[in-house]
Amino acid sequence: MRYLVYLASSFIAFAVFYYSLIFALFPTPVAAEYWVRELLVFKRDIAKNLAGQPKIVVASGSSTLFNVDTNILSAALKRPTINLGLMGGLPLDTILEEINTVSTPGDLVIMALEPDYYCREANPGYDPWQMRNAIAWNHSFWQSKSFFQKLALIPALGATFPLEMLQARLDILLKPELLAPRLAALDDAQIIAKFSNRSSVSVEPIYSIYNMDGLGNVKSVHESSYTGPPQRADEDIKICPQTLKRLTDFVDALKSRQISVVFASTPYMSFDGLDLVKVADSSKRFAAALQGIAPVIDDRTELIFSRDHFFDSVMHLNATGRELRTQRLLARIQAAQLIQQSR
Amino acid sequence: MLFNSYGFIFVFLPITFLGLLWLGKRTQQGAVLWLGLASLVFYAYWNPIFVALLLATIIFNYAVARKLSQLQGGPASGSTKPLLVTAITLNLLLLGYFKYTNFFIGVLAGSIGATFQPFHILLPLGISFFTFTQIAFLVDVSRGFAHEHNFARYLLFVTFFPHLIAGPVLHHKQMMPQFSESANFRFQTDNVCVGLSIFVLGLAKKIFIADSFGEIANPIFDAGTATQSLQFFEAWVGALAYTLQLYFDFSAYSDMAIGLSMMFNIRLPLNFNSPFKATSVIDFWQRWHMSLTKYIGEYLYTLISLKLMRRGLGKPFLIDTIYTLVLPTLITFFIIGLWHGANYTFIMFGLLHACYLIINHWWRLFKKKFAFAKNGSPINCVGSCALTYCCVVIALVFFRADTVATATAICSAMAGLNGISLPATLEPLLTTLSLNTSALGLSFSGVFASKLFTQAHWYIFLLLAIGHLIVWSLPNIHQLMYHYKIACEDLGARPAIKRVEPHGTLRWLVWQPNAVWAGVLGGLFFAVVIAMASNKPSSFLYYQF
Numbered sequence: 072m073r074y075l076v077y078l079a080s081s082f083i084a085f086a087v088f089y090y091s092l093i094f095a096l097f098p099t100p101v102a103a104e105y106w107v108r109e110l111l112v113f114k115r116d117i118a119k120n121l122a123g124q125p126k127i128v129v130a131s132g133s134s135t136l137f138n139v140d141t142n143i144l145s146a147a148l149k150r151p152t153i154n155l156g157l158m159g160g161l162p163l164d165t166i167l168e169e170i171n172t173v174s175t176p177g178d179l180v181i182m183a184l185e186p187d188y189y190c191r192e193a194n195p196g197y198d199p200w201q202m203r204n205a206i207a208w209n210h211s212f213w214q215s216k217s218f219f220q221k222l223a224l225i226p227a228l229g230a231t232f233p234l235e236m237l238q239a240r241l242d243i244l245l246k247p248e249l250l251a252p253r254l255a256a257l258d259d260a261q262i263i264a265k266f267s268n269r270s271s272v273s274v275e276p277i278y279s280i281y282n283m284d285g286l287g288n289v290k291s292v293h294e295s296s297y298t299g300p301p302q303r304a305d306e307d308i309k310i311c312p313q314t315l316k317r318l319t320d321f322v323d324a325l326k327s328r329q330i331s332v333v334f335a336s337t338p339y340m341s342f343d344g345l346d347l348v349k350v351a352d353s354s355k356r357f358a359a360a361l362q363g364i365a366p367v368i369d370d371r372t373e374l375i376f377s378r379d380h381f382f383d384s385v386m387h388l389n390a391t392g393r394e395l396r397t398q399r400l401l402a403r404i405q406a407a408q409l410i411q412q413s414r
Numbered sequence: 415m416l417f418n419s420y421g422f423i424f425v426f427l428p429i430t431f432l433g434l435l436w437l438g439k440r441t442q443q444g445a446v447l448w449l450g451l452a453s454l455v456f457y458a459y460w461n462p463i464f465v466a467l468l469l470a471t472i473i474f475n476y477a478v479a480r481k482l483s484q485l486q487g488g489p490a491s492g493s494t495k496p497l498l499v500t501a502i503t504l505n506l507l508l509l510g511y512f513k514y515t516n517f518f519i520g521v522l523a524g525s526i527g528a529t530f531q532p533f534h535i536l537l538p539l540g541i542s543f544f545t546f547t548q549i550a551f552l553v554d555v556s557r558g559f560a561h562e563h564n565f566a567r568y569l570l571f572v573t574f575f576p577h578l579i580a581g582p583v584l585h586h587k588q589m590m591p592q593f594s595e596s597a598n599f600r601f602q603t604d605n606v607c608v609g610l611s612i613f614v615l616g617l618a619k620k621i622f623i624a625d626s627f628g629e630i631a632n633p634i635f636d637a638g639t640a641t642q643s644l645q646f647f648e649a650w651v652g653a654l655a656y657t658l659q660l661y662f663d664f665s666a667y668s669d670m671a672i673g674l675s676m677m678f679n680i681r682l683p684l685n686f687n688s689p690f691k692a693t694s695v696i697d698f699w700q701r702w703h704m705s706l707t708k709y710i711g712e713y714l715y716t717l718i719s720l721k722l723m724r725r726g727l728g729k730p731f732l733i734d735t736i737y738t739l740v741l742p743t744l745i746t747f748f749i750i751g752l753w754h755g756a757n758y759t760f761i762m763f764g765l766l767h768a769c770y771l772i773i774n775h776w777w778r779l780f781k782k783k784f785a786f787a788k789n790g791s792p793i794n795c796v797g798s799c800a801l802t803y804c805c806v807v808i809a810l811v812f813f814r815a816d817t818v819a820t821a822t823a824i825c826s827a828m829a830g831l832n833g834i835s836l837p838a839t840l841e842p843l844l845t846t847l848s849l850n851t852s853a854l855g856l857s858f859s860g861v862f863a864s865k866l867f868t869q870a871h872w873y874i875f876l877l878l879a880i881g882h883l884i885v886w887s888l889p890n891i892h893q894l895m896y897h898y899k900i901a902c903e904d905l906g907a908r909p910a911i912k913r914v915e916p917h918g919t920l921r922w923l924v925w926q927p928n929a930v931w932a933g934v935l936g937g938l939f940f941a942v943v944i945a946m947a948s949n950k951p952s953s954f955l956y957y958q959f
Contacts (some may be wrong), residue, residue, distance in 0.1 A: 074607045074927040081936020089944065199948050226947030230940075 092233035093206075093225055099236040100243070103207030104200070105256035106279050107158050111169060112262045113280040114287050117153050118173035125177035127152040127410075129400075130170045132159030132185045133278060134337050137387035139183070140397045141286045147401050148410050150179075154287035158278065159386065160200055163188050163314065165212075167321050176329040179409055181368070181400075183335040185386055186302070190311035199227045206236070208257055277383075291390035297381045301340035304371055305349035310360050322364045333409065334367045338374045338388055338396055340381060347372055368403045415459040417613075417670045418620055418946060426456060430575075431677065438599030445599040447566045449678065453573035457539070464538040468573065471508065475501065475548040476568050482555045483563075494556040501552050509545045512537050517756030540579040542753055544572050550713055551586050560586050567593045576674040580667055582685040582705030588902040589680070598679040607927050608898050609676030612891055614939045616669030619662050621945050627659035627881060630874055633866040634824070635814055646834040647861045649827030651874060656814045657807045658881040661690060663955045664703070669891045672900055683708075684901040688890045693798035695770040695805060696778075706753075710746055718742040739775055744768045754813070759821055762812040770805050799886075830855060835863040889916040889923055896924045 118126075127150055129139050135156030144152040155173060157166060166188070174180055202224055205213040216224065242249050255261045262280075269281040273290060282290040322332045336354070354371035361367055380392030388396055404410065415422045430452040437445040458465045478501040485494045510518075516532040523530035551571075554560040562568045571589050572578075592598055634652025637644060644652070668686040675682045689702035699707050719742035726737030744765065751764020808825060815821035826832060833855040836844075841858040844851055857863070867874060892900065896915050899905060916924060925931055 072603050074929075074932050075603070075610070077929050077932030078607075078610065078936045078939070081933045082940050083936075085937045085940035089940070226944045229948040230944040 089230075089233055090222065090225065093228070093236065094221075096233070096236040096240060097206055097213065098208075098210050099206060099239045100250055100253040100257065101203060101207050101232075101235050101239045103204045103253075104158075105208060105253055106276060107161070107204065108208040108256055109262050109280050110157060110278070112259050113266055113283070114153065114155055114157070114169065115172055116259075116263050116266075117285065117287055118175075121151050121153070122175070124151065125179075126150060126175075127179045127181065127404075128155050128170060128174055129153070129181045129183060129335075130155035130157075130166060131183045131337070132157055132161065132166065132188065132386075134159070134185050134386040135183050136278060136287075136289045137292070137382060137389075138338055138393055138396050139400060140288055140393050142284065142288060143394070143397045144401055144404070145286065148404065150410060152286065154283075154289075156287070156289075159185055160198075162201065163191055163317065167317075171321075171325070174325065174328075174330045179331045179333070180325060181333055181335050181404075182365075183337060185337055186308045189314050190309040191314065199229065202227045203232075207253070291393070292382050293390050295379045295381060295389055296383050297378070297385060297387075299385060301342045301378070302385050304339035304341075304375055305346050305353055307353050308357050310357075315360070315364075318361075319364050331409065332365045333407075334361050334365055335400065335403075336367065336369050336371050336374050337386060338376050338380075338392065339371060340385055341375045341377055345375070347375075350375065366407075368407050368409070369400065373399055415456050417667070417674070418617060420943075420946065421459070422456075423943070426452075426459075427674070434599060434678065435601050438596075438601075442596045442599055443564075443566060446564075446570050446593060450566055450569040450573055453570065453575040453578060456575040457573065457578060460539055461536070467508075467538055468544065471505070471544065471548065472569055472572050475505070475552060475572075476562075476565055479552055479555045479562060479568075482552065483561045486556065486558050486561075498552060498556045502549055505545050505549050505552075509541055511535070512541055514752075514756045543581050543583055544578065546709060547572055547584050550583075550709060553713060554586065560590075562586065562590060574675070574680070576671040576678075576680075577682060580671075581703070582668070582671070582683050583709045584683070584705070585709075588683055592680050592902070595679075600679075602679050604898070604927075605676050605679050608895060608900060608925075609673045609678075611925060611931065611935050612673030612676060612895065612900065613670050614673075614935045614942070615891065615894075616666045616673055617942050618938050619669065620666035621942050621949060623881065623884070624659055624662035624666055625949060626877060627655045627662065630867065630869065630877065631656035631659050631814070633868075635816070635820070637866050643832050644824060644827040645832055645863050646827060646830045648863070648866060649824050649832075651862075651878065653807050653811050653824065653828060654878055655874075657810050658878070658885070660810060660813075660955055661885060662881070665890075672891065676900060681900065681902040681905060684892060684903055686890070687892060688885075690803055690806070690885045691799065692802050693795055695767065695774045695802055698802055698806060699767070699771070706750070710750060714749065715742055715746045718745055735776070740772055743771050743775075747771070757816075758818045759812045759815050762818055762821065763809050766805075766809040766812065770809070833857055835859045835861065837861055887920075889920055894923060894925050897926070 118128075127141070127144060127148065129135050129141060129144070129152060133156055135154055137156070139154060139156070141152035141154040144150075153173060155169060157169060163184075166184070170180055170182070201209075201212070206228075213221070239250065243254075247254075255265070266280055274281045277292065278289065284290075325332050336357070339350075351370065351372050354367075357371070358367040374396065376388065376392050376395065380388055380395065382389040382392075415426060417423075430449070433448050433452070434445055437448050454465055454469070457468060478497060482494050482497060485497065512535055515535055520530050520532065551560060551562075555562075562571075567590065570593055571584065571586060574584070574589070577584055631652050634644065634648055635656065637648075665686050668684075671685075672682050683705045685703060685705050687701040687704060689698050692698035692701050719738060722737040722741050726734040729737070747764040747768035748761060749764070750767070751760045751762070754760040754763065808828070811824050811828070812818070812821040815824060835857045837860055838858045841851075844856070849856075851857075861871060893914060893916050915921070
């Protein structure tokens with residue numbers, strides 16, 4: 072019996088030690104995706120610079136970054152258009168929060184969310200990636216959680232995470248130059264200054280703000296390297312009730328601030344045997360499901376692209392694909408007279 | 415429900431355990447029923463509909479066993495055969511429907527050039543295990559070796575959750591006496607300490623070791639399926655990684671099953687006894703999936719070889735061995751292969767092992783006759799062990815691959831037929847040696863030319879080295895728990911499996927119920943629990959069989 076007591080005590084002692092270390096060392100600039108923070112800061116800064124004039128915001132995870140060229144929209148519609156393409160790993164709440172932050176009365180918001188955003192209830196995004204970023208730079212996410220929520224979320228970081236935190240803390244003391252890029256990414260002013268002084272040479276990752284123009288469009292990519300399967304344009308997008316409610320509340324709140332909102336679809340890849348009648352039906356059902364919230368301005372049948380229009384994933388178009396998709400979006404905005412309505 | 419899930423560890427297991435203790439003090443029959451029902455809940459967690467199927471087979475087989483017992487003891491003795499044959503046929507038809515319908519219709523359609531759209535048939539978990547367990551029971555009842563008049567005990571015998579999904583294949587002779595013992599439904603500190611410790615070690619083996627090898631093996635086999643050309647080192651790394659993944663996965667499951675059973679004072683048969691330390695393929699099958707080997711040997715091989723032996727009597731040596739060795743081995747291992755899954759790859763796996771075994775047996779006869787090679791020398795042991803291991807690795811390529819074509823493509827790459835890619839740094843060295851590298855099939859695009867791995871090269875080689883070090887140098891769970899009887903084979907006066915005490919520096923690894931072991935295992939348990947949150951839940955490989 073004594074053995075079992077020792078074993079249980081050891082388990083509890085390790086647990087207490089593990090959690091204490093993480094709580095004590097928060098926040099720590101551990102390895103994380105700091106470029107996402109830079110992206111958020113940069114996109115907010117674009118909106119800040121356009122303050123006082125009505126604008127268009129095209130928002131989503133990363134797909135808008137590659138699928139829409141807001142320079143074309145800005146020029147044709149005579150209204151500045153921000154590319155608020157962010158990052159597909161971010162939870163829906165973060166995307167919505169950013170839309171809310173950058174939009175002002177009189178704006179038009181086009182939500183071109185990736186299909187899986189409509190039903191992420193089973194996976195709200197509290198994965199190791201999200202938690203790691205929370206400790207490294209997304210401190211507000213961490214602070215928004217209760218003590219017990221934190222207890223439940225921390226294990227996603229893995230057993231050796233406290234050691235990583237300790238090492239980062241030691242590096243700050245002993246080799247601060249190693250962590251300089253991470254620390255710079257925590258400073259908004261440094262990010263904007265670095266963006267202003269960026270060179271024309273591409274940097275990694277391709278989604279980095281240092282590859283973007285002043286409206287947040289990623290640099291043109293001409294290659295077509297995606298070899299995976301297409302996503303099914305003829306299948307329905309699953310919309311979960313909880314997400315539907317969240318979107319309804321969010322859009323209502325925007326509308327109450329005199330901000331117009333529409334939904335848009337993402338591009339799909341064509342494949343042998345794709346039935347366009349089924350695609351049209353599915354597209355109609357999607358629009359009908361969102362009807363109570365805001366209209367869907369495009370039809371999926373016009374967003375079917377050949378494989379050579381895709382860049383590195385089924386969600387990202389290359390330069391040729393992007394231009395085509397943007398022209399189709401432009402035509403839809405003009406046809407629906409959205410600019411006139413949002414004035 | 416997976417053993418490596420929070421639901422199992424923190425909800426199902428404590429409730430089942432405490433419920434059993436509470437009932438065990440009051441009514442043994444109630445405790446047996448509780449454990450049986452808990453096992454059904456464990457099974458239902460995966461797919462509740464199949465609980466009805468499981469229960470139906472249990473009720474059917476129990477009823478048949480009762481009838482067989484009556485026939486066996488009654489005046490109509492000797493008339494058990496028609497009932498037994500009918501019952502076995504029905505059991506096999508059920509198994510065949512779920513497991514082999516698509517395969518055999520596909521084969522038939524293919525042979526006549528027709529196209530066949532497979533039916534959507536979901537395979538009930540553990541169906542091979544509970545079907546085989548019950549068939550053995552019926553056979554023994556019909557022979558008069560077994561009888562069971564208590565339905566609750568029979569239910570528990572078939573469904574006992576530590577073995578239900580992936581074995582071991584239980585024999586009633588080993589289990590029923592334990593389920594009849596009232597002391598086994600009380601709290602026994604020693605067994606709980608030993609069982610919990612074994613469970614934690616198994617869990618750690620699964621989470622920290624087995625799943626890591628899966629991440630290395632999968633891209634290689636996926637590339638093979640996509641007909642991507644693999645190079646020599648990539649193919650070997652994929653094959654070795656899968657071999658270790660299966661080894662640690664199966665070993666982990668077996669440890670967890672033994673540990674969980676021990677906590678409930680039940681000893682399961684040993685299923686895994688350091689199989690890669692085997693010095694021959696015959697030895698390998700006495701250490702790998704031991705309960706299946708024993709089952710097949712007892713109920714199939716013996717039957718087939720007895721039937722065929724008569725035909726070979728008085729014939730020349732070669733003809734005689736065809737009847738006594740070649741045919742029974744080929745048939746048995748064809749069935750073992752098919753038992754693992756309805757695919758040509760599993761049949762190939764079985765037939766390859768049959769060939770290994772036939773050669774192994776012939777070699778033994780040859781050695782005996784000419785007495786030219788002595789066993790026991792360290793070089794002989796290492797050589798035999800290495801050769802056995804290579805044979806097993808090659809057979810496991812077929813076991814893992816989706817198609818025979820994929821397996822042969824990987825085996826070709828392992829044989830160097832796609833060339834050998836070396837690090838570019840070696841090119842100047844080999845050029846100075848005036849070697850005609852292109853004639854030798856050598857290129858210098860790096861060790862892993864296809865860039866299939868996301869992990870660093872040094873990490874892959876280090877992991878493989880550590881895996882093999884554990885396999886060949888560390889004691890197994892039976893040795894770690896040397897001072898305790900953890901398997902039902904240990905229970906008799908004369909243990910069925912010889913126990914080897916770890917010697918030398920490994921002796922300090924033998925488990926003891928002291929503060930050091932408790933401290934280490936408590937920490938390990940916590941680390942595993944944390945790792946389970948960050949890893950994707952992965953089922954055991956043997957769940958699919």
